[in-house]
């Protein structure tokens with residue numbers, strides 16, 4: 362049996378985090394983009410699900426995957442992560458509202474891995490919104506490596 366990391370991204374940051382996670386887990390791990398693939402959960406005993414947050418909500422393919430596979434997921438060792446620019450309590454609230462409560466309650470690892478603003482990748486409206494919210498049009502990248510390390514420890518030992 363092996364580990365699945367299933368994720369959805371808009372501009373690639375979550376994919377980068379999924380790949381970092383797989384490297385650090387250092388065990389047989391498949392990475393699956395839920396926007397294009399439907400993984401067969403029967404092959405895995407550990408499942409990690411992650412996605413980025415836009416306007417307070419996780420990417421739709423992640424929400425759909427959790428709802429459609431609720432029962433199958435309950436029997437796995439689970440970890441959940443979000444990517445976003447919120448931190449502290451705001452990040453915690455986003456994490457708790459992004460996944461079904463019955464799955465989160467049995468998860469061994471739950472973390473926010475941080476996020477990035479890359480103005481080159483955003484569309485016009487997004488650039489406008491983020492410039493107003495952050496008060497800047499400078500790219501920002503905040504990847505929380507210590508949270509990824511803690512997540513890996515919890516998946517291995519939890």
Ligand SMILES: Cc1cc2nc3c(=O)[nH]c(=O)nc-3n(C[C@H](O)[C@H](O)[C@H](O)COP(=O)(O)O)c2cc1C
Nearest residue numbers: 370371372373374375413416417445446447476477
């Ligand atoms: C239009 C827009 C809305 C966003 N809304 C949120 C938000 O509500 N909460 C948050 O933490 N991050 C928010 N972010 C930051 C993204 O989650 C962050 O850029 C993340 O790294 C994107 O990951 P991705 O490239 O995998 O999609 C927003 C970014 C954009 C461009």
